[in-house]
Amino acid sequence: MPDLLHRALFKTVSLLPPGAQAVLLRRYFDWWHRSPDPWHLLTDDYEQHKYATTLRLVPHRPYRRILDVGCSEGVFTHTLATRYPDAEVTGVDVSERALNRARARPARKRPTFIRADLISYRPADSFDLVFCAETLYYLGRGDRLRLASARLIELVRPGGLLTLVHPWPEAERLYVHLGGLTRILHHVEEEAHRPFSVTVLEA
Template sequence: MPSLPELMHRTFFRTLSLLSPRGQAVVLRRYFDWWHRSPDPWKLSTDDYEQHKYRSTLECLPARPYQRIMEVGCSEGVFTETLAKTYPEAEITGVDVSERALERARARVPENGRVRFLQADILTHQVEPRFDLVFCSETLYYLGRHDRLHRASDQLSALLAPDGVLVAVHPWPEARRLHRFLDGHPSLSRLTERVYTTPPRPFTVAAYGAKPA
């Protein structure tokens, strides 16, 4: 059962989703720039729970080569750095709404011909060349209402190359609601799902494959 502060937090973002997608994106950008006024506000680089979640996410991936990888909601690039080390031959794109977060991400993982960072949001981002692997972690609950989750599922599925893999990581059991449109999307099929009852916040890692055209 979510705590009262968490319920209020979710209600705030559902209210934001009454705005147009572009209006919502502007507010979210300002919100996350404010959060990143201090480095690593969620302690992603040092918290044992977050590190466990990163390891668990990678363990759930289908064993295959990945040449083009996107991380949606990369924040300051903590997981991006792990991806760059895990897949040294892959091209990796980190995406976030906060330019302040991306400045720190670029300091952590310098951009080169293999790694780059892009300021964009999942609701209005224009799809680029397709990716073999896309991560969306701790992001969907900021989008609010079901129509925005539906839009996000369309956007995420459109990022995948043929035979590409999408990995969604969110709190459990809230992930049932957040992943609903991914589960029912005509272009996606669920490959695996694992629920981790790790204190203080259970989470699920769900992997989806792009269906053949």
């Protein structure tokens, strides 16, 4: 029931124009981040298992530019910077409060953090590897999801990979507009208390 109410809220928010939706989401996530690490991404066993599973499944390739969409306080983004020390790693999120904590996190190699929403984000270049986890369901209705999917496709360079991590089986609904990419890997963690899937698509 909490998940259903959660989805209903963001479906209603998505009735607003894209700019207004982005402002409201930014305020919502700034409010959530009034305290550090509100989802316990740094300490929760489930979240750590999800990160480890994702990284285990990503194909081993040389990646020059990596993007983490909806990076929150940068826990996973910093992990990426450590795992891929030769890559330029960028985290994007709508909450400046979350990003300030991400920037302040001690790190040997510091990622770049940018405040932007997925639909309006326009980087100078595309990426070899893009991660989008626990993000797409915040967009609500289908036309907004279609716009976000088109942006994700544009962010991945030809031959690059898009890695998606979302609750299962809801993930299948969230990915219906990503048909321009080729699915090369799909893994479902059904034994987790909140089942999730890791899906890797190639441009």
